[in-house]
Amino acid sequence: MLVLGLLVRLGRQVLAGPVANSGVLPASFYRHLVLAALEEEDFPGALEYLKWAGDPLLAQIVVLRLRLLAGRHRRQLQAVQDLLGTDLPAPRRQQYQALQRATTRALELLQDYEARALSDLARPGSAAGCD
């Protein structure tokens, strides 16, 4: 009984981990994972499974979400840069400079994610799921 329990556990583990990450499960499973990641705004997570989701519409949603988020960051960066152009006390200036660096870094990451999503979209066969 114990051996059977261990075998079942091992089987589940193999299915949930390495098998899911190898892209052999049905495309609808990966669509679910991408949607779940999108709901949490977890873009790296969404991109991880997007290549196996086989759904161009889903990839387009990810791209648009990334562009909308990047737009918000660009507006924030512009506002911070405007503030840095004014006369500010040194501690406040340092805070805005740190925010500027963080926002710039976030924008770079978002651009990288967008490029990855677009490459998934352009990949031959991305329109064909394996349901």
Add this chain to the structure above:
Amino acid sequence: MAKPDLSLTGALVGGMAGWVAEVAIQEVTGHHITTGLLELVGAAAGLWRLDRRLAQALQDTLEQARTDQGQDYQEVKRRIAELTEDLPELRDILANMVDAGISAQRA
């Protein structure tokens, strides 16, 4: 029907052995069994309502665009068209959704 024989010691030993196996598998494969199982259960529950979730994702995307551009549907439509120039399928769907919003606003 015979009453099932339950053994507390057996359960403890089984649980302990399972835990040891879980830790061993985690060490070898680098994956968490519990996390993986929860993912599978979540996926199974989520699969049957995939279409609804996709529609919700579209709705959320439109909502985010509206948050950025205010409540003016025409402005939202223009902005979405701008951002989805290379995403034709999504552009058409969202344009239809915005048109429906405009119609509802006028009604």
